Amino acid sequence: MPDSPASAPIASALIAWYRDHARDLPWRREEYLARYGAWGVLVSEFMLQQTPVNRVIPHLEAWLARWPDPLSLAAATPAEVLQQWANLGYPRRALWLHRAATAIRDEHAGVTPRDVPALLALPGIGDYTARAVAVFAFGDRHPVVDTNTRRVIARVVHGRAQPDPPSRRDLDDMLALLPDEPGDAAVVNAATMELGATVCTARRADCARCPLADLCAWRAAGFPDGEDRRRRQAKYEGSDRQARGGALRALRHAEGHRLPADAVLPDWPDAIQRDRAIDSLIADGLLEAADGELLLPR
16 A cells, blocks of 8 residues: 555654654664564563553563573463562463463464464454564564554544544554555554654643654644543552452462462451452462462462
């Protein structure tokens, strides 16, 4: 599909800006890709889901030092995986990553697949992660859309302060911005995310630093306000998420990763909430219950 007259200036500006302003992140370095390949991209994308970059980097380095490929992770136990995941948050991601490694071992001879349908068939991998691996590990031409991408497109292309709820149209919007050359297309995908993460953020649009300021429909329209339809995350303090995290932390630090059930969060102020959190961890496969004890999965 040829570049449209409207998209070509946006792509060119993004490529030039990214070359000079992209953050130096491990998964963007040539030596990282040479050492870990698509597996390294897959692990980084799992960890980056709902977690800030600065928290991910040390966990990622420790993880890949221990399990540098799918085969080594597939040989680990779920308890070891959860222990290594530590306080990264949303620990179901750790189990899904372990299951994906097992599927790569069993179904792809230990080699992370390239095509999007095969990636989507792996446990725990959604549309974004599949496309991100295909684009950033293999250099294929696909639209990759995250929250930051959607915000930049909403402002620059559609003249709105905030994007609509996610839809299939997001991929079409991003695809329309991609140059034909796959390498340039990969840079435009990464640059659009980077711009939304560092310059055109949810809290502030720093137009003085933006390479798309002169092309931005929202700026040209005088920055009209728009309804913010993003989902708000519930408060963490006192939440079920906090109780779940506390229970997992207790088991990670316990000898043998097991404790009597009544010794897990014994002082939690809401006993009903504590029990509900533990029940949900068991249902998610993050804890096991046996003979009056709780333990990390074996």
